[in-house]
Amino acid sequence: MHRRNRGTAMTRNVLGLFRDPDSALAAAGRLKGAGFERPELMSPIPIHGVEEVLGPKKSVIKRFTLVGGLLGAISGFTLAAWTAVLYVHPTGGRPIITLPPFLIITYEMTILFGILATVLGFLISARFPAIRERIYVPETAVDRFAVVVACSSDDLLQRAESILHEAGAEEVRRITEGDS
Amino acid sequence: MQTEVRQARFADVNDDVVRSLVVTGRNYYIALGIAGFVTLTCFFFPWFYQLYYGIGAAGMNSPTVWGTYLASFIFWIGLSHSGTLLSCVLHLTNSEWRKAMYRSAEAMTFFSLFVAITMVMVHIGRPWFIHWAAPYPNQMGLWPNFRSPLMFDVMAIMTYLTGSGIFIYMGAIPDFAAVRDRTTGWRHHLYVLLSLGWRGTDKEWHRLGWAYTFLAVLIIPLAVSVHSIVSWDFALSIVPGLHQTIFAPYFVVGAIYSGTAGIVTVMFVLRKYMNFEHYITKLHFDNLGKLLLLLSLLWTYINMLELFTGWFSGTSTEYEQLKYKLTGFYAPLYWEMILFCAVAPLLLISRKFRTSFVPMLILSIAINIGMYTERFLIVATTLSRQYLPGSWRVYVPSLVEISILVGSLALFVTLFLLFVKIFPSISIYEIKETMDAPKKQGDRHDT
Amino acid sequence: MNFIDRFMASWRKYRKPGYYEEFDYAWTMTIDLDRCTGCGACVTACQAENNIPIVGEKELGRGREMQWIRIERYWEGEYPNAKLSFIPMLCQHCDAAPCETVCPVSATYHNQDGLNTQIYNRCIGTRSCAVYCPYEVRYFNYYDHHWDAPLEQQLNPDVTVREKGVMEKCTFCVQRIRQAKDHAKDDGRRRVKDGEVQPACVQTCPSEAMTFGDRKDANSVVAKKMNDPRAYHVLEETNTLPSVVYLKKVSANAD
Numbered sequence: 001m002h003r004r005n006r007g008t009a010m011t012r013n014v015l016g017l018f019r020d021p022d023s024a025l026a027a028a029g030r031l032k033g034a035g036f037e038r039p040e041l042m043s044p045i046p047i048h049g050v051e052e053v054l055g056p057k058k059s060v061i062k063r064f065t066l067v068g069g070l071l072g073a074i075s076g077f078t079l080a081a082w083t084a085v086l087y088v089h090p091t092g093g094r095p096i097i098t099l100p101p102f103l104i105i106t107y108e109m110t111i112l113f114g115i116l117a118t119v120l121g122f123l124i125s126a127r128f129p130a131i132r133e134r135i136y137v138p139e140t141a142v143d144r145f146a147v148v149v150a151c152s153s154d155d156l157l158q159r160a161e162s163i164l165h166e167a168g169a170e171e172v173r174r175i176t177e178g179d180s
Numbered sequence: 181m182q183t184e185v186r187q188a189r190f191a192d193v194n195d196d197v198v199r200s201l202v203v204t205g206r207n208y209y210i211a212l213g214i215a216g217f218v219t220l221t222c223f224f225f226p227w228f229y230q231l232y233y234g235i236g237a238a239g240m241n242s243p244t245v246w247g248t249y250l251a252s253f254i255f256w257i258g259l260s261h262s263g264t265l266l267s268c269v270l271h272l273t274n275s276e277w278r279k280a281m282y283r284s285a286e287a288m289t290f291f292s293l294f295v296a297i298t299m300v301m302v303h304i305g306r307p308w309f310i311h312w313a314a315p316y317p318n319q320m321g322l323w324p325n326f327r328s329p330l331m332f333d334v335m336a337i338m339t340y341l342t343g344s345g346i347f348i349y350m351g352a353i354p355d356f357a358a359v360r361d362r363t364t365g366w367r368h369h370l371y372v373l374l375s376l377g378w379r380g381t382d383k384e385w386h387r388l389g390w391a392y393t394f395l396a397v398l399i400i401p402l403a404v405s406v407h408s409i410v411s412w413d414f415a416l417s418i419v420p421g422l423h424q425t426i427f428a429p430y431f432v433v434g435a436i437y438s439g440t441a442g443i444v445t446v447m448f449v450l451r452k453y454m455n456f457e458h459y460i461t462k463l464h465f466d467n468l469g470k471l472l473l474l475l476s477l478l479w480t481y482i483n484m485l486e487l488f489t490g491w492f493s494g495t496s497t498e499y500e501q502l503k504y505k506l507t508g509f510y511a512p513l514y515w516e517m518i519l520f521c522a523v524a525p526l527l528l529i530s531r532k533f534r535t536s537f538v539p540m541l542i543l544s545i546a547i548n549i550g551m552y553t554e555r556f557l558i559v560a561t562t563l564s565r566q567y568l569p570g571s572w573r574v575y576v577p578s579l580v581e582i583s584i585l586v587g588s589l590a591l592f593v594t595l596f597l598l599f600v601k602i603f604p605s606i607s608i609y610e611i612k613e614t615m616d617a618p619k620k621q622g623d624r625h626d627t
Numbered sequence: 628m629n630f631i632d633r634f635m636a637s638w639r640k641y642r643k644p645g646y647y648e649e650f651d652y653a654w655t656m657t658i659d660l661d662r663c664t665g666c667g668a669c670v671t672a673c674q675a676e677n678n679i680p681i682v683g684e685k686e687l688g689r690g691r692e693m694q695w696i697r698i699e700r701y702w703e704g705e706y707p708n709a710k711l712s713f714i715p716m717l718c719q720h721c722d723a724a725p726c727e728t729v730c731p732v733s734a735t736y737h738n739q740d741g742l743n744t745q746i747y748n749r750c751i752g753t754r755s756c757a758v759y760c761p762y763e764v765r766y767f768n769y770y771d772h773h774w775d776a777p778l779e780q781q782l783n784p785d786v787t788v789r790e791k792g793v794m795e796k797c798t799f800c801v802q803r804i805r806q807a808k809d810h811a812k813d814d815g816r817r818r819v820k821d822g823e824v825q826p827a828c829v830q831t832c833p834s835e836a837m838t839f840g841d842r843k844d845a846n847s848v849v850a851k852k853m854n855d856p857r858a859y860h861v862l863e864e865t866n867t868l869p870s871v872v873y874l875k876k877v878s879a880n881a882d
Contacts, residue, residue: 136379233770417758
């Protein structure tokens with residue numbers, strides 16, 4: 001990934017690596033309790049119980065799915081009915097706008113658009129694909145759990161480091177955004 | 181102590197999967213070579229011969245205008261059903277044993293759909309105009325006929341192809357991230373692109389979890405509707421033997437049945453040749469065997485229903501169809517189908533049978549042979565005996581058709597072999613979740 | 628309000644079951660089985676008029692016949708007491724045709740003359756129409772066909788030659804109907820008179836077993852024959868509403 005120097009003030013972060021998810025979660029809770037910005041947890045598997053410790057997250061994906069499904073239903077029926085009327089081909093003694101076949105088309109398009117809208121919602125709400133460089137440690141894809149918190153001053157950095165050490169971090173690093 | 185054990189095993193999962201992707205033995209190249217060669221000679225060359233000379237190269241005649249191509253199409257769509265559908269259902273029921281096998285099962289779905297679409301192109305008389313079945317604005321002002329069951333097919337299969345492709349990709353994003361870190365060269369660049377910059381933050385996991393669940397909820401009714409729609413290609417006719425309301429459930433049950441048998445075959449192959457013995461265990465085969473037994477009993481029931489309604493109708497065309505199926509020209513095939521799909525799976529009642537690998541493999545292949553015969557019989561017996569006895573005629577597949585059938589299987593194998601070397605064929609993060617087994621979900625603070 | 632009225636009128640029209648407008652003509656054919664001798668002249672005439680290919684002995688042996696009208700024969704009993712019944716079977720041009728609904732590209736549809744049409748250059752060859760037809764009157768071109776010299780001079784220039792992969796069937800000699808309608812229009816915007824147009828089979832039948840006309844015209848021969856007590860449709864129970872009326876054979880030896 002290409003490196004970009006921001007030029008202006010670079011955010012400094014403290015990262016603590018843990019061996020199991022519970023201590024990582026407890027450390028994140030302590031950091032939040034100590035008044036830091038919401039820490040980020042990086043892990044190879046989803047950690048359960050994050051919302052209780054760090055506060056609830058809303059999911060906008062459901063709105064995307066709903067809107068997508070409705071759009072799909074409308075466009076499915078419109079596609080079938082309007083094209084039947086554009087160039088009329090009477091078939092089989094059925095009406096030009098027949099409901100059972102067109103409702104099947106509507107159903108399929110509802111699901112198609114619902115699926116595509118869910119993907120779009122996922123990409124937008126999780127901010128994918130990542131264009132700018134972000135903090136990442138490869139160990140979190142294998143077997144380590146990381147807690148990352150942003151600090152705006154030096155003594156905040158030290159406080160964060162001490163909290164992480166107290167919570168049982170295997171390794172604590174300082175990361176400046178802009179480095180890899 | 182427990183955390184150290186977990187740590188060693190987590191890293192092992194990454195190692196195993198990366199090794200399965202990167203380290204290629206000679207056996208793999210031989211297998212790929214054979215599959216590719218068979219695809220070329222048994223699928224593409226006969227197909228080009230048929231394109232040049234006409235559908236006459238196949239064995240179809242009037243009135244059996246549909247033959248093995250359509251039976252294969254339905255077979256491959258059926259095989260595609262179990263992967264994604266089963267994966268979605270088991271995801272929503274939070275089952276553990278799904279986690280080792282669902283990635284390959286979903287890949288099986290995707291490639292079966294692909295092969296099924298190729299069979300459509302082989303089947304129709306003028307495939308160079310197949311784009312007319314797609315709704316696009318054109319200078320003729322013509323649109324496809326949406327009242328046609330074949331058009332429902334087009335929409336449903338396109339949706340299912342998109343849906344299952346998206347589903348398998350979404351589930352694999354964290355795995356792409358994991359293998360991106362340990363690979364080099366073209367693989368690294370490919371995985372960098374495919375992983376979209378996944379870092380594994382809690383926010384990303386949360387969003388992925390929701391999106392994945394929504395997709396599973398959407399795909400289950402979709403999968404049920406796809407094979408119902410395929411069955412309506414037949415059931416919406418007024419021809420005896422095809423015009424039955426049982427067709428939609430019959431086909432869906434048959435699809436899940438043959439798809440599950442396909443999963444058993446694929447699991448056996450993966451376990452043996454990709455060194456995944458730790459991840460695909462007797463438990464998986466046991467559970468798959470139970471599911472197969474259930475589906476076999478359902479399938480037998482539906483067949484008995486068909487027999488009953490045919491017999492009950494007295495001396496009608498349905499009764500004639502029934503007599504022809506059981507005692508006519510194709511009777512040996514019918515009884516072979518009953519043997520493989522209704523009688524042999526009763527062996528699954530024994531737990532010992534379910535947990536032995538090679539017998540399960542043989543049974544799963546037998547079930548799929550029986551299910552292919554079922555699709556073939558639906559096409560051949562019903563078209564051979566319709567209303568007017570003056571047009572009764574027998575259909576025998578030609579060499580070209582048999583060769584294309586074999587070639588389609590080889591095409592599927594080739595695609596799947598390519599898949600295991602590019603996609604992580606076992607889900608890394610879900611296996612790791614099973615390794616956390618001592619803690620139940622939501623019960624996080626107890627050690 | 629004008630827009631809403633027009634929309635509602637269109638909606639009612641498009642939701643109407645059956646044909647969405649009134650037919651211009653409703654071409655009907657009657658076949659009197661008492662007069663039919665099973666000679667097959669209609670088959671030959673159809674082949675000559677519509678450029679039907681000769682598939683050859685080998686292909687016929689494989690079951691790939693190509694006759695838009697065929698004489699179906701049914702034998703009962705054994706020699707020397709065998710009885711033969713036969714019936715000419717052609718496309719019935721059903722008003723509720725099962726073949727029309729299934730074509731994915733609308734290559735077959737019902738036109739304003741009440742005919743079930745087949746558009747050769749739109750057909751992609753899925754052959755589902757042939758599966759759905761209960762009368763088995765649709766024929767598929769399994770190969771490209773050739774006419775060796777000098778047979779190509781016999782081809783009718785009013786009718787196309789179909790390529791491989793395309794479905795075809797009886798059209799009630801639509802080229803003759805079209806010509807008759809054009810002629811009637813040139814002649815002062817009148818309707819086609821009864822008896823002015825006949826398909827090749829009707830024209831050729833030596834015993835005049837077949838008649839053809841517009842059943843909307845109450846004075847036409849077909850309208851009168853449809854009211855004959857012997858009149859019936861083949862496979863009436865399938866509700867396809869065919870346009871071909873058969874007159875039952877009254878046999879002297881019937882039990």
